[in-house]
Amino acid sequence: xxxxxINLDKINEIIKRNFVIPKDKVExxxxxxxxxxxxxxxxxxxxxxxxxxxxxxxxxxxAGYSEKINNPFPGFIILSKDRSPVAFKLENNSRNNYFLxxxxxxxxSFSVGEDTTFIVQEHHQKINFLELGNIEYExxxxxxVTFGDEINKNNFHEYLERLIIFSISxxxx
Numbered sequence: 001x002x003x004x005x006i007n008l009d010k011i012n013e014i015i016k017r018n019f020v021i022p023k024d025k026v027e028x029x030x031x032x033x034x035x036x037x038x039x040x041x042x043x044x045x046x047x048x049x050x051x052x053x054x055x056x057x058x059x060x061x062x063a064g065y066s067e068k069i070n071n072p073f074p075g076f077i078i079l080s081k082d083r084s085p086v087a088f089k090l091e092n093n094s095r096n097n098y099f100l101x102x103x104x105x106x107x108x109s110f111s112v113g114e115d116t117t118f119i120v121q122e123h124h125q126k127i128n129f130l131e132l133g134n135i136e137y138e139x140x141x142x143x144x145v146t147f148g149d150e151i152n153k154n155n156f157h158e159y160l161e162r163l164i165i166f167s168i169s170x171x172x173x
Contacts, residue, residue: 006044010157011051015040018164028171030121032140043072047079048112049156052142074135075127077110077144086111090118092148096166099123114148117163143167 021029032038032053043050050072052058078084080091087104090097092113102109103124110118123139143163145156 006049006153007157008042011042011160014157014161014164015051018161018168025172029168030141030171038140041072044153045071046147048077048144048146049160050077050142050144051160053140055140058137058140073125073137073139073142074129074132075104075108075125076123076139077112078108080111080113082111084108084111090116092116093150094118096163098167098170110144112144112146114146115150116144116146116148117151117159118144119163119167120144 019033021033026033030053032055035055037056038053039056041052041054043052052072078086080089086108087102088099088109089111090113092115094113094116097116097118099118099120101122102120103126105126106128108127109120109123109125112118120139120142123142124136125139126134126136128134143160145151145159145163147153147156151159
């Protein structure tokens with residue numbers, strides 16, 4: 001994981017600032033926030049960052065894949081220059097996309113361009129890799145920010161927070 005120069009405290013501050021959910025409002029939020037036990041996890045590569053909210057079982061998979069292949073969600077995201085078949089393609093500078101309850105089988109889920117932000121909620125991925133075999137997992141909630149000319153490892157926090165605010169406004173509307 002390429003987290004060496006990233007201020008994770010800023011990410012934790014953003015989470016604390018935006019995810020203080022009053023009990024009488026929790027029904028407006030995704031199901032992960034109503035589960036008994038969940039955690040947040042951050043993955044940062046040279047090309048993108050993922051902030052995900054996971055239940056305990058998913059947390060183990062996230063950690064295992066991050067350690068084993070340096071990718072917490074195999075088959076989830078590739079760069080647009082990688083010309084593999086995908087379910088969804090997001091061009092450069094695509095912002096505030098929201099993907100809800102998608103199921104992707106035997107394809108990469110997302111091909112992403114630079115300076116892109118998007119959210120996935122209740123995303124189910126199933127894919128077969130020669131070296132890893134069959135992989136199946138669900139992402140309860142994740143925020144993805146890709147790096148480029150405008151968004152980089154020094155300023156992605158601003159874009160992440162805007163994306164979180166966008167999602168909360170959708171849930172409350």
